[in-house]
Amino acid sequence: MKMLTRAGRFFNVQGDGMKAPSRIFWVAFAVRLLYMTLAHTYRVRGTEEHFDFAWEAGRIAKALVTGYGYADPFASSLLPHTGPTAWLPPLYPLLVAAVFRLFGVYTAGSAWVLLALNCIFSAATALAVWEIGARCCGTRVALWAGWIWALYPAAMQYAVRWIWETSLTTALFAWVIVLALRMRQISPGTSGSAPRAAGQMGQWALLGLAWGLIALSNSTLLLFLPVCGLWVLMGAWPFRAGRSRTLGGAALAAILFCACIAPWTWRNWEVFHAFIPMRGNLGAELDMGDGPGSTGLLMAYDHPHTAPNQLKLYTEMGEVRYVAMRGAIAKAYIRAHPAHFAWIVAERIYFFWASVPSDDAWPVETARVLNFAFISVAGLLGLGLALRRGLPAAGLFAWAFLLLPLTYYLITVHARFRHPLEPLICVLGVYLFQSVESTQKA
Numbered sequence: 001m002k003m004l005t006r007a008g009r010f011f012n013v014q015g016d017g018m019k020a021p022s023r024i025f026w027v028a029f030a031v032r033l034l035y036m037t038l039a040h041t042y043r044v045r046g047t048e049e050h051f052d053f054a055w056e057a058g059r060i061a062k063a064l065v066t067g068y069g070y071a072d073p074f075a076s077s078l079l080p081h082t083g084p085t086a087w088l089p090p091l092y093p094l095l096v097a098a099v100f101r102l103f104g105v106y107t108a109g110s111a112w113v114l115l116a117l118n119c120i121f122s123a124a125t126a127l128a129v130w131e132i133g134a135r136c137c138g139t140r141v142a143l144w145a146g147w148i149w150a151l152y153p154a155a156m157q158y159a160v161r162w163i164w165e166t167s168l169t170t171a172l173f174a175w176v177i178v179l180a181l182r183m184r185q186i187s188p189g190t191s192g193s194a195p196r197a198a199g200q201m202g203q204w205a206l207l208g209l210a211w212g213l214i215a216l217s218n219s220t221l222l223l224f225l226p227v228c229g230l231w232v233l234m235g236a237w238p239f240r241a242g243r244s245r246t247l248g249g250a251a252l253a254a255i256l257f258c259a260c261i262a263p264w265t266w267r268n269w270e271v272f273h274a275f276i277p278m279r280g281n282l283g284a285e286l287d288m289g290d291g292p293g294s295t296g297l298l299m300a301y302d303h304p305h306t307a308p309n310q311l312k313l314y315t316e317m318g319e320v321r322y323v324a325m326r327g328a329i330a331k332a333y334i335r336a337h338p339a340h341f342a343w344i345v346a347e348r349i350y351f352f353w354a355s356v357p358s359d360d361a362w363p364v365e366t367a368r369v370l371n372f373a374f375i376s377v378a379g380l381l382g383l384g385l386a387l388r389r390g391l392p393a394a395g396l397f398a399w400a401f402l403l404l405p406l407t408y409y410l411i412t413v414h415a416r417f418r419h420p421l422e423p424l425i426c427v428l429g430v431y432l433f434q435s436v437e438s439t440q441k442a
Contacts, residue, residue, distance in 0.1 A: 018187065020130040020146065028150035029123035033116060036160040042112040044163070049076055050106040051305065054096050054114070054163040056088055061096035062105050070267070074305045074314065082304075082315050084271045086280035090264055091216035092165035114163050121171040122159035125423055126150045128174035133427045135178075135186045136392050137434070145430040149423065154371065158419055166416050169218040174423040176210050177396075179203060180228055184235040186392045199232060201249050207232070208253030212260025219278035221420060223403040229253070231396050272320045280319055282411075283327020289412040291330040294340075296347035297356065298412040348413040352405050353380075356415050372415065375425060382428030385435060397424050 036042060044053045054061065056073040063072040063081075070093070071084045096114060103109040126149040133142030149155045158166040183199030199207070211228075214221050229250065236246040261277065268276035288299045300306055304314040304322075314322045334341045351357070355372035358365060383401060386394035400421065408417045418425075 018131060018134055020127040020134070020142075024126050024130055024146045024150050025123045028126040028156075029119055031151060032119035032122055032156050032159050035156070036115045036119060037112070039160070041161050042115050043108055044106075044111050046106075053106050053111065054092075056085075056305075057093045057096050057164065058106065060085065060088065060093040061100050064093070064097040065100045065105055074311055079311065079315060082311070083318060085319055086268050086272065086276045087319065088281075089216045089219055089279050091213060092168060095168075096163070111163060115160060118159040118162070118167040119156075121167040122156055123150070125167075125171045125174045128171070128178045129423045129426055131178045132174070132181065132423065133430065134188075135181045136188070136386075136394075137427065137431045138188045141427065141430050141434050144434065145427045148430065149426050154375070155422065155426070158416055162416065164416075165217050166419050169214065169221065170420045170423065172210055172214045172217060173221055173420045176207065176214065176228065177400075177424070179207050179210065180232050180396065181393055183207070183232045184393070188392070199235075199246070199249055201252060204249030204253040205256055208256030209260065211253070212257045215257070215261050215278060216264060218420070220407045221404060222278075223406060224400055227396070227399040227403065231399075272318075274320050276320075280323055283323040283325070283330065285411050287326035287330035289330075290341060290344065290410075291326070291333050294333075294344055296344040296351065296413075298414075345409055348409050349405075351413045352408055352418060356413055375422075375429065376418075378429035378432055379421075379425030380428075382425075382430075382432035385432055386428060391431075397428065400424060 044050070046053075050058065059073050059075050060070060063075065064070060068081060069084065070086075070090065072080070072082050073085045073087045074082045095117070096110075099110045099113050099117075100106075103113055126146050129149045130142045130146030133139075133145040158164070158170075183203050207229075211222075211225055233246060233250055236243060265275075265277050268274065268280070272280070274280075284304070285298075288302055291299070291302075293299060293302075302310060304310045313325075317325065353373065353376040355369045358368070360368065380401070383394070383397055385391075387398060401424070404421055405417070408414075
């Protein structure tokens with residue numbers, strides 16, 4: 001309890017008195033924890049030798065706990081060891097391994113703790129949603145958006161059901177946005193330009209560390225890093241007096257970011273004798289998304305976990321050679337079939353915003369698609385309105401909408417991939433409807 005209280009104080013530390021109501025965090029956390037506990041979502045099915053318990057992250061965590069190092073993402077009773085891996089960045093597998101060490105490998109206790117941590121991450125995101133709304137749109141939008149995130153079932157689904165990095169990554173990204181807004185001193189009515197250095201040294205240090213953690217959690221989001229850094233720098237650039245200090249802060253952030261990722265990159269060089277800065281599965285994912293037989297969705301049947309022939313190749317060739325081989329196949333196929341590639345990219349763009357098809361019964365599927373698409377449309381229209389009205393940080397949000405989905409358009413798509421954008425979608429959707437209501441009253 002003391003740890004949660006300290007966390008709440010950390011998230012609410014501000015220099016301008018803009019403090020989110022702590023009850024948003026506590027209600028969001030309590031609702032998620034109670035649902036997860038009472039609905040028994042922590043009782044993960046033991047099918048496929050517990051592979052659905054954190055999937056590759058769970059296998060890697062098991063290998064770490066049992067003394068085989070960062071390895072064996074596709075291990076099974078028939079093939080206990082599949083070799084060292086860089087298939088996933090290390091942050092979440094290491095967290096799972098720490099929980100396994102304390103509460104047991106693939107136990108209900110470990111599942112409960114990991115989902116409880118997800119509940120904390122998701123509740124902390126509610127505070128970020130509040131502050132983004134307050135700084136850019138005003139406290140009324142902030143309250144609506146914060147409470148929607150706290151209580152709306154779709155906003156909590158990945159926290160209470162998925163033992164994966166999704167909730168952690170979303171919280172980190174939301175708080176990076178908050179930190180950028182603080183550093184640019186954004187508040188309702190400002191233009192986003194501050195007459196002093198953009199950000200204090202402590203803020204630059206936090207920005208570098210946060211981006212380092214994002215890189216080690218879900219490196220796909222790094223496409224947004226240059227835009228975020230430049231946007232913060234631009235806040236002080238018109239004012240000569242603050243430039244040197246701002247450049248010093250940016251250098252500090254860059255050093256801390258590199259310090260976060262350097263041990264992992266060095267480990268990969270030592271193990272694989274190859275430069276793998278974040279994760280080493282790109283070629284395999286490209287083949288499963290865009291190779292022969294591709295339809296726009298991931299060809300899971302051709303995954304090393306699912307296909308015995310692929311697992312055999314993976315184990316015999318080693319991860320680096322295997323991924324390179326599958327990447328070469330995918331690139332050759334894309335070059336030979338450019339029209340097909342363009343078509344499935346267009347499909348994935350649609351799926352990202354309108355929902356990936358599932359095998360649910362049609363009434364359930366229709367309701368799910370309508371809900372998913374409605375949220376996307378509201379967020380996109382809210383972004384358009386924010387850009388038109390010159391809302392503070394609207395340009396930054398637009399870059400996030402443009403860049404975060406880009407990798408998924410080109411390789412594969414899943415409903416959870418939109419989740420890191422959903423704090424911004426929530427704020428902008430509320431802003432849209434609040435603006436309509438204000439116009440009607442006027």
